[in-house]
Amino acid sequence: MGTGDEGAAAFDLVIEGALDRTTVPRWEAESSRSLRGPAAPALLRLDLGRVERMDSAGAAFCEVLRRRQERRGGRLVLSAASPPARDALSVFRVRVESAPGAPPAAGLFERIGGAAVGAWEGTVLSLALVADTLHYTGVGLFGRRDRVRGSAVVEQMVRIGLESLGIVGLISLLVGLTVALQSAYQLRQFGANIYIVDLVGVAMTREMGPLMTAILLAGRSGASIAAEISTMTITEEVDALTTMGVNPVRFLVVPRFLAITLTQPLLTVMADALGILGGFVIAVLYLQIGPQAFYDQLVNALVTKDILTGLVKSVSFAWIIVFVAAHRGFRVKGGAEGVGLATTASVVQAIFLVIVADAFFSLVFYFGG
16 A cells, blocks of 8 residues: 655555565556656655565566666665565565664564564474474375375485495494594503493494484485575475475475485494494404404394484484474575575584484483383
8 A cells, every 4th residue: 555645755655465476466556556647756665564475576566666766766765674575675686775764773672582483483383394294204105195206205315325325434434443442542451352342332323323324414415405495495496386286395305204214224224334343443453352252242232222222313313304404494584695594504403403312312211221
């Protein structure tokens, strides 16, 4: 809606609701009717503070208004803009002059309240993402409709699992070597060389194997998932999927969810084996422990619970990585800078939550017997 007289020096154009391809023609007609004629106002104040949704057509409309005012020798200033409007103007690089008199900075309690509201909204959206993913996974695997595309799952398994074999294997081997070497320095002082087998075997299967694999995948695959979904969100490909009747969670998240759920435990088992191999090298070459003695001690030290503990952790870590990456990807704002920020936040948050979950599971399995 517009306010002000046509002959006045200024005119306020207040836009509410959605400013997209369906509503732009109406606002174009209203602005043309109010701004045409020789008595058109020299100053047009554009109020986007109540805009709930804005796309490329809305941003183009703002650019057209600005150029039209410049041709008439007038000015277009932006008096207010909602977060969706600011994001759209930033993404499509529409430069609109801001009205003088910036609002006062938010106070302490206002900032705390805003952070609390943002955290609550993020939690709700995360739970909705988890629920949608589990729903479409169940429907895709056991239902007759909306079947999961096997080719998409295989493609993601190759990207997440197969292409990560090298880095996960190398890091696990080096970690096993380092743990064994540092432990050997102390154990050989007490003649307890053989117990390096127990230490390396239990540490790799229960802790180091699942944790190192998860951290590497969070930095590699988690960042990739967040960057892909963020880019699709910024370029409105996610909106295009919704317009075509395709649920973005089913199309984008479910194949990655299934792929990382299947591949991360396998990578963890490989990491455990290579970490133990690193301990074997140190035990044989540095502590003069025979291969048969190493094998017998390892079989006696490891129990089924140790291996199952690592596998349960690996699946939980995989879910944390994919859900954090997808959540950050769908909530991205801004342009290329937003994609970078979302990717960085995804990696940091995923690693933090993985370590927290590892501590939680360690306490549960330790005190749970």
